[in-house]
Amino acid sequence: xxxxxxxxxxxxxDGSKKADVLIEGEKIAQVAASIDxxxxxxxxxxxxxxxxxxxxxxxxxxxxxxxxxxADDYTSGTQxxxxxxxxxxxxxxxxxxxxxxxxxxNTWRKKSENKACIDFSLHMxxxxxxxxxxxxxxxxxxxxxxxxxxxxxxxxxxxxxxMIDDGLMFRVMQKAAKLNALCCIHAxxxxxxxxxxxxxxxxxxxxxxxxxxxxxxxxxxxxxxRSIALAEMAGAAVYIVHLSNAYALDNxxxxxxxxARALAETCTQYLVLSREEQMPGKSWDEAxxxxxxxxxxxxxxxxxxxALANGPLSVVSTDHCPFRFADQKSLxxxxxxxxxxxxxxxxxxxxxxxxxxxxxxRITPEKFVEVCCTAPARxxxxxxxxxxxxxxxxxxxxxxxxxxxxxxxxxxxxxATDYNMFEGWKVRGxxxxxxxxxxxxxxxxxxxxxxxxxxxxxxxxxREANAGGLA
Ligand code: URP
Ligand code: ZN
Ligand code: ZN
Numbered sequence: 001x002x003x004x005x006x007x008x009x010x011x012x013x014d015g016s017k018k019a020d021v022l023i024e025g026e027k028i029a030q031v032a033a034s035i036d037x038x039x040x041x042x043x044x045x046x047x048x049x050x051x052x053x054x055x056x057x058x059x060x061x062x063x064x065x066x067x068x069x070x071a072d073d074y075t076s077g078t079q080x081x082x083x084x085x086x087x088x089x090x091x092x093x094x095x096x097x098x099x100x101x102x103x104x105x106n107t108w109r110k111k112s113e114n115k116a117c118i119d120f121s122l123h124m125x126x127x128x129x130x131x132x133x134x135x136x137x138x139x140x141x142x143x144x145x146x147x148x149x150x151x152x153x154x155x156x157x158x159x160x161x162x163m164i165d166d167g168l169m170f171r172v173m174q175k176a177a178k179l180n181a182l183c184c185i186h187a188x189x190x191x192x193x194x195x196x197x198x199x200x201x202x203x204x205x206x207x208x209x210x211x212x213x214x215x216x217x218x219x220x221x222x223x224x225x226r227s228i229a230l231a232e233m234a235g236a237a238v239y240i241v242h243l244s245n246a247y248a249l250d251n252x253x254x255x256x257x258x259x260a261r262a263l264a265e266t267c268t269q270y271l272v273l274s275r276e277e278q279m280p281g282k283s284w285d286e287a288x289x290x291x292x293x294x295x296x297x298x299x300x301x302x303x304x305x306x307a308l309a310n311g312p313l314s315v316v317s318t319d320h321c322p323f324r325f326a327d328q329k330s331l332x333x334x335x336x337x338x339x340x341x342x343x344x345x346x347x348x349x350x351x352x353x354x355x356x357x358x359x360x361x362r363i364t365p366e367k368f369v370e371v372c373c374t375a376p377a378r379x380x381x382x383x384x385x386x387x388x389x390x391x392x393x394x395x396x397x398x399x400x401x402x403x404x405x406x407x408x409x410x411x412x413x414x415x416a417t418d419y420n421m422f423e424g425w426k427v428r429g430x431x432x433x434x435x436x437x438x439x440x441x442x443x444x445x446x447x448x449x450x451x452x453x454x455x456x457x458x459x460x461x462x463r464e465a466n467a468g469g470l471a
Contacts, residue, residue, distance in 0.1 A: 001039045001040055002038075002041075003395075004023075004037050005020060005043045005397070007044055008021075008046070011365050011366060011389075012388050013367075014366065019031050019033055020032060020033070021035075021050055021389060022035050026439075027391075028389065028391050028397070029391060043399075047403065048400060048402075050397060051389065051398045051400050052369060052377075052388050053088065053386070054088075055087070056346055057090040058265065059089045059090070059319075059321075059346055061078075061112075061320075062074060062077075070323060071324050073416075074111055075115045076414060077089070077346060078458055079451035080413065081346045082117060082442050083431070083434075083444070083450075084347040085442075087397075088120065088386055090121045090151075091112075091121075092125050093108035093122045093124050094127070095125055100137075100140060102143070105124065105149070114456040117457055118436050119386075120458055121149070123152065124149050125154075126152050128168075129172070141175050145180075150179075150181050150380070150381050151183070151184050152176055153241075154183055154185050154186070154227070156190055156223045157188040157193065158186075159191060166226070169227070169230060170230050176237075177235040182381075182467060183236050185224075187220055187223035187227050187243075187248065188219050188220050188223050188293060189219040189220075192222075208286040208287040209281035209286055209336075211290045211337070212294035217244070220248045221247035221248040224252055225255065228252070231261070238262050238263070238468075239265070243270075244293040244295075246299075249307055249313070266304050266308070267317055268318055268345050268348065270304055273421065278295055278421075285325075288419050292341045308367070315371055315375050315376050316372055320343075322343065324419075325417070325418050344417040347415050348413075350372060350430075351406060351408065351429060351430055353368060354402070355428055358402075358429070375387075379468045386461075397434075397435040401429065401432040403428065404429065408423065408424070409423055414449060414451070436453065439457075
């Protein structure tokens with residue numbers, strides 16, 4: 001007996017049509033104009049859109065950072081994702097300097113064991129290639145790719161913690177090019193930013209607002225250009241994470257136009273929040289919006305939306321890195337540099353992008369699916385498993401109600417923070433039902449905000465090395 005979704009409209013990145021979808025076991029068995037139910041359970045999707053489950057390729061669950069640990073573990077983080085319509089995450093394993101990638105992988109696999117509730121994968125953040133000729137680290141990169149970890153994160157920010165120098169970055173890029181792996185870049189000039197931070201603190205500028213002022217868009221633009229140029233020299237494909245402003249976007253476009261194999265994401269927050277509105281420099285409350293890159297001036301939003309609509313930006317992720325306001329953000333009460341960087345967002349990405357993207361006429365429903373589901377699967381080597389409503393793929397399916405009104409609030413969210421960055425925002429469009437590998441795991445229509453599956457049911461997804469689909 002299968003599950004037959006009838007009377008809905010299938011929305012894929014390449015087009016929409018009225019169609020029925022048959023699920024057998026964990027897979028989509030058939031998509032056709034009309035499928036007759038045999039002994040199948042029928043799900044009525046009248047008035048609903050049938051879309052692939054969201055894929056969020058940038059989250060930080062249970063991650064030690066800024067003197068504390070991000071507030072969502074693999075259970076609350078993946079359940080929150082599912083409740084918002086996301087059925088797959090790619091999280092980051094962080095290698096510590098002086099330790100191996102294997103150790104980092106073991107640590108992160110343990111964090112997810114018996115906890116992950118939807119499917120997930122990992123990027124490996126490289127901070128150290130080992131002693132001498134780097135052969136140990138380079139060999140480990142091969143092992144990672146063999147085990148389905150086909151993207152490597154390189155930080156150009158956070159000196160003394162995660163930042164690596166250009167030489168190490170170049171070595172990793174050269175090896176990634178050989179392995180057909182993708183290099184994901186946090187592009188900010190961490191050394192220059194640290195000088196500005198020290199100067200501001202010396203002048204007594206300690207409030208959260210100065211966090212944003214200390215990290216110039218030019219520092220992001222410079223690092224965006226530098227990392228793509230180094231990748232070109234190394235023959236590697238790169239993916240710039242959390243691109244936040246128009247200057248960085250200009251550099252991305254310039255490099256793309258001259259043929260560089262460079263892709264980029266932006267994140268929900270940069271499309272709808274701004275320095276003027278959320279961080280005017282008036283209160284400690286603004287610590288809720290301390291993340292890196294910081295919020296930018298509002299005029300940057302429209303160029304980012306245009307770049308999503310027209311191609312230079314491929315993906316919207318969240319950079320979900322949640323810290324509680326009451327007892328975690330407070331670590332930086334007297335010094336913005338000590339505020340743990342990051343914000344919660346994994347539960348609200350699809351609502352916000354639908355409402356401010358599709359409802360506002362900035363992107364089509366098909367583009368919504370492309371940037372939230374299909375491009376993430378293609379770029380990160382999972383298109384044979386996920387990212388479309390197509391026979392043979394995993395039945396990660398989102399029944400989306402485009403007409404329902406929903407008010408975002410920390411009081412009703414699953415995320416473990418004591419605030420929501422979009423508190424009180426009213427959106428139109430929300431996940432009605434969510435299937436993960438054929439199992440109904442969320443039914444917001446009848447049991448809003450509840451995860452219905454077993455804790456720990458999520459599986460690690462091995463990904464193909466495909467150089468971001470640009471090979
Ligand atoms: O503020 C942020 N973005 N925290 C998470 C780490 C990172 O840089 O992505
Ligand atoms: Zn980052
Ligand atoms: Zn991040």
